[in-house]
Amino acid sequence: MYSLAEENYIKAIFHLQQQKKGAVSTNAIADSMETKASSATDMVQKLADKKVLSYVKYKGAQLTQEGRKTATTIIRKHRLWEVFLVDKLKFHWDEVHEIAEQLEHIHSTELIKRLDNFLGNPAFDPHGDPIPDEHGNFIKTEKKLLSQLKKTQFGVCVGVKESSPEYLQYLDKKKISIGTKINVLGKEFFDGSMVIEVGRDQFFISKKIAENLYVQTQ
Amino acid sequence: MYSLAEENYIKAIFHLQQQKKGAVSTNAIADSMETKASSATDMVQKLADKKVLSYVKYKGAQLTQEGRKTATTIIRKHRLWEVFLVDKLKFHWDEVHEIAEQLEHIHSTELIKRLDNFLGNPAFDPHGDPIPDEHGNFIKTEKKLLSQLKKTQFGVCVGVKESSPEYLQYLDKKKISIGTKINVLGKEFFDGSMVIEVGRDQFFISKKIAENLYVQTQ
DNA sequence: CATATTTTTTAGTCTAGACTAAAAAATATG
DNA sequence: CATATTTTTTAGTCTAGACTAAAAAATATG
Numbered sequence: 001m002y003s004l005a006e007e008n009y010i011k012a013i014f015h016l017q018q019q020k021k022g023a024v025s026t027n028a029i030a031d032s033m034e035t036k037a038s039s040a041t042d043m044v045q046k047l048a049d050k051k052v053l054s055y056v057k058y059k060g061a062q063l064t065q066e067g068r069k070t071a072t073t074i075i076r077k078h079r080l081w082e083v084f085l086v087d088k089l090k091f092h093w094d095e096v097h098e099i100a101e102q103l104e105h106i107h108s109t110e111l112i113k114r115l116d117n118f119l120g121n122p123a124f125d126p127h128g129d130p131i132p133d134e135h136g137n138f139i140k141t142e143k144k145l146l147s148q149l150k151k152t153q154f155g156v157c158v159g160v161k162e163s164s165p166e167y168l169q170y171l172d173k174k175k176i177s178i179g180t181k182i183n184v185l186g187k188e189f190f191d192g193s194m195v196i197e198v199g200r201d202q203f204f205i206s207k208k209i210a211e212n213l214y215v216q217t218q
Numbered sequence: 219m220y221s222l223a224e225e226n227y228i229k230a231i232f233h234l235q236q237q238k239k240g241a242v243s244t245n246a247i248a249d250s251m252e253t254k255a256s257s258a259t260d261m262v263q264k265l266a267d268k269k270v271l272s273y274v275k276y277k278g279a280q281l282t283q284e285g286r287k288t289a290t291t292i293i294r295k296h297r298l299w300e301v302f303l304v305d306k307l308k309f310h311w312d313e314v315h316e317i318a319e320q321l322e323h324i325h326s327t328e329l330i331k332r333l334d335n336f337l338g339n340p341a342f343d344p345h346g347d348p349i350p351d352e353h354g355n356f357i358k359t360e361k362k363l364l365s366q367l368k369k370t371q372f373g374v375c376v377g378v379k380e381s382s383p384e385y386l387q388y389l390d391k392k393k394i395s396i397g398t399k400i401n402v403l404g405k406e407f408f409d410g411s412m413v414i415e416v417g418r419d420q421f422f423i424s425k426k427i428a429e430n431l432y433v434q435t436q
Numbered sequence: 437c438a439t440a441t442t443t444t445t446t447a448g449t450c451t452a453g454a455c456t457a458a459a460a461a462a463t464a465t466g
Numbered sequence: 467c468a469t470a471t472t473t474t475t476t477a478g479t480c481t482a483g484a485c486t487a488a489a490a491a492a493t494a495t496g
Binding site for chain 2: 482484487490492
């Protein structure tokens with residue numbers, strides 16, 4: 001069982017490792033934790049003693065298997081709670097981060113097992129990020145424009161490139177929002193138009209629509 | 219905003235004050251917090267500086283209005299989360315305390331407002347204890363034997379006096395468990411028998427049944 | 437009611453996790 | 467490649483909240 005501070009460092013280091021491969025510097029950790037480099041060094045040394053990460057002086061830190069397991073468990077909890085807050089308590093997806101930052105530290109494997117079930121074992125959080133399974137396996141995702149998908153592929157809406165009221169209202173009308181799953185049923189080479197499926201609806205969209213919507217894919 | 223330790227002390231002092239009126243001793247606080255008297259004295263002095271409680275050396279501590287408000291908010295959160303764990307996640311009522319001890323410290327008034335709504339604004343937790351409203355008002359309850367209730371009164375089952383398998387199986391058959399609301403529809407003076415309502419069922423019970431069931435009343 | 441006993445507080449430490457300032461190592465540059 | 471600059475670590479403090487041991491106050495008792 002790790003302390004609150006330890007858990008937050010482990011999570012931050014995991015996210016930094018995702019961004020660029022290799023060891024992460026204590027300075028980068030300090031920046032992301034909004035603390036001083038000396039504090040980060042202290043903590044990294046402590047976590048190295050606990051075998052959560054390997055650390056070479058002046059070279060940086062890298063999570064061990066144990067560290068990655070801990071990190072993904074925290075991320076799993078964070079994202080499941082976000083689904084709860086949005087799906088069940090009807091929070092808007094941009095209001096939930098701070099609360100989930102607290103909830104992710106609740107310790108109880110049984111709780112998370114039951115919460116996951118209660119929510120219908122969701123694969124993505126309300127921001128479109130994948131929820132790791134209980135073994136820490138992520139669905140590998142990549143952010144693309146909807147227009148880059150091919151026929152039969154699918155993506156989860158994670159944002160827009162253009163944000164004019166007209167465009168957002170169009171998306172709203174078509175019930176497309178962050179987290180919405182979009183299946184590409186057909187694609188026309190001639191003009192880049194697509195037939196997509198959203199929920200139970202199937203409809204036609206122009207290239208212009210498709211190239212302004214970001215989706216996350218497996 | 220109070221620290222985790224501060225919140226736990228405030229809650230403990232509130233519960234001690236419920237038990238017997240007047241100031242609570244630092245020793246009593248230390249016992250209930252499973253810490254040493256010197257630690258309790260330190261914390262009580264700190265909380266007195268913060269106007270959470272009044273403290274007279276060697277005499278003990280008493281929560282202020284502010285302290286009581288903080289305590290009831292924590293208790294409200296604890297009990298609402300217990301309802302969530304039992305009603306929604308299907309935990310058994312005796313498994314939820316430890317998890318609720320953690321969840322009660324999540325800070326977000328909006329969260330609690332929405333959770334309360336999501337749960338249908340429950341008045342009691344799964345143990346039959348009343349959930350204070352957002353102003354900290356409790357429904358005043360008292361633990362009685364079901365046999366002590368009069369016609370038209372009601373109580374929430376909080377425990378049994380006798381716990382033989384036969385009795386528990388009878389209760390189970392009649393769908394009476396901790397947290398079950400029981401309305402007294404009629405009572406016979408001659409033999410102390412009653413007609414009660416449990417959920418949508420109405421049925422007759424003998425005096426012997428009624429005097430072995432504890433209920434909490436308003 | 438003086439003294440013994442119990443309760444409570446005070447004084448002094450310890451640890452986790454933050455900080456500042458200085459030292460040391462790594463990297464960049466003429 | 468020697469030196470200047472940047473990055474990173476070390477040494478020394480600080481605070482919250484725990485602890486032990488001793489002191490002080492309150493209470494019990496002959």
